[in-house]
Amino acid sequence: MDNFSGGSPMPETDTDAAVSAVPAKPLPVAELHLHIEGTLQPELIFALAERNGIALPYSGLDELRQKYEFTDLQSFLDLYYANMAVLRTEQDFADMTRAYLERAAAAGVRHAEIMMDPQAHLSRGIPLEACVKGVASVLATSEEEYGISTILIAAFLRDLPEDSALEVLGRLLAMNAPIGAIGLDSAEVGNPPSKFERLYAKAREAGLRLTAHAGEEGSASYIIEALDILGVERIDHGIRCMDDPDLVERLVDARVPLTVCPLSNVRLRAVDTLADHPLPAMLAAGLNVSVNSDDPAYFGGYVDDNFAQLTSVFDLSDFDKARLAANSIHSSFASEERKAELLAELNGREVVD
Template sequence: MADIEGFVRSMPKCELHLHIEGTLEPELKFRLAERNGVALPYRTVDEARAGYDFHDLSSFLVGYYQGMSVLVTEPDFYELAYAYFEKAAAQGVEYAEIFFDPQGHTSRGVEFGTVVRGLRRAQLDARRMLGLHTQLIMCFLRDFQAEYAMATLLESLPYRDWIIGVGLDSDERGNPPAKFAAVFARARAEGYLLTMHCDVDQENSIGHIRQCLHEIGVDRIDHGVNILEDPALVDEVRRRRLGLTICPVSNRFVTDGTKAAELGRLLDAGVLVSVNSDDPAYFTAYVTENLLTVQRELNLGRDQMITLQRNAIESSWAPPAIRRQILDKLAALNS
């Protein structure tokens, strides 16, 4: 067990499902709150962590959006992102695709440019000082109107070179992918790659996955383990080599378990499943802890852990040189 744990900790990693606002650790949250004069409902860091008592997606989102209130200035977003980049680099992450939620900020008066400039500066510094390559994915909040998403898309266009793709997250109830079909069609026309959350065990989960594949034409699906309810869709994503970015530890907070068994079935079926950390500050598990959770529950060996990282790279939107670099390092582990 010690040998496989050490192997997992040391192997090069790729992370594809990481909400940068979900990396806001309580210590930084309190520091930014004091700097920006924002009142928090907790008196101490320990109280804040104790308050992370989530039992479903909706209860998690309440705390998630409350936490965003401390992010006000460009330096705030820089500090948020760079803190994650340092943690990721220390865990062996060599490439990461980062979700950010601009509407969670513009809806409370923070300018779009303030958000993206802070994140971009942190990306450049992480590449220079940590050797970590990252790309940004702009997510729309599905519980807002499609018109607001379209306006946000248009607002992003001056920063198009800084953003690789668009996604869809937040409360899935009553907010199917088809609601945003026109927004995603325009995003595709502007050159963005497309992904969407299909959260675990939501109402009409399989219908939403079907919409992502057949109406939206996504390049990847986030979460998505409910695809097992329809073997024809499993065959389709395997044939099309579309990735599913699965987040085991966060699953345990919002549904009845990690869904590691379902991940294992998809892995055995040849689907491009990867393991990611989602909102690690709230679920107290970064990518290494998520990988170790899956390894322990499924008793996976070295070859299977390498396969999970190869899956991540294959389903990533990484530049060819970065992709080749990490694949070569993974190949060397078996030499």
């Protein structure tokens, strides 16, 4: 942050005005909390349905979009899993991944850690190879093609038994799937991290990095369990830590990364409005928070949209935005060399909205 140069000055000459009329380049960030199945835009859902001869239960885009009113996490998950029906072939997974990377590059994403839910596809009869290869084949060249380095995270559905997760992790390891980490997602309340102790032990033994959703709808105790029982290095969401001052102190002291998703929290009613979001209080408390999009096709925006809306509601300073971007890079599972590259890029630029 040493070279951080503050906001854009007001234009004083015609040349300055012309330069400032060029659309601002977004902040270079790492996106650490992104479900690839949550990037399926309505248009792509219809295109894939047509390609695969699948009849959708919606007459058109408008009817589908009307379903994007959620009352809680489960009401979203119901639609999220239902829409996955259009993903059938390796090509479908590849096309979805390419569409995300293209949009993410425009949002300033320079490194992405991408979760996929293999169990949600296996249960529909899709071969594990099709979903893994479809996503991974595109990620393999993401840095050259989109300027985005990537890591694939296998996320496990916490509302299924641990044995199912163990079986799928075993198959991923046996096929040498190019995964760098595991995660834990889906319906949180009633499915605490302690249910997955053996899964995380197995992943750790295999040399994988560890993250888990905790404290999205579940209480602060889920965050404590994820740290103490699963040994995670990062917490996805984690906003409910703000209910427990001792936990906040622990997270600050240990610099535990929290991958916060503001627009998701509003759309899933974890908070009432963006103005009620705890992100500014989390920053003020010294927590290691980053801004992420979670399921951008469902929640109204990609990472740049999250930054833009946060800025409009909270008047975030350039310093705050640069800190959030730097946190995202430091908190990634990228190599130290890649992190240094991204931090140099971040520090060498002026920050604008």
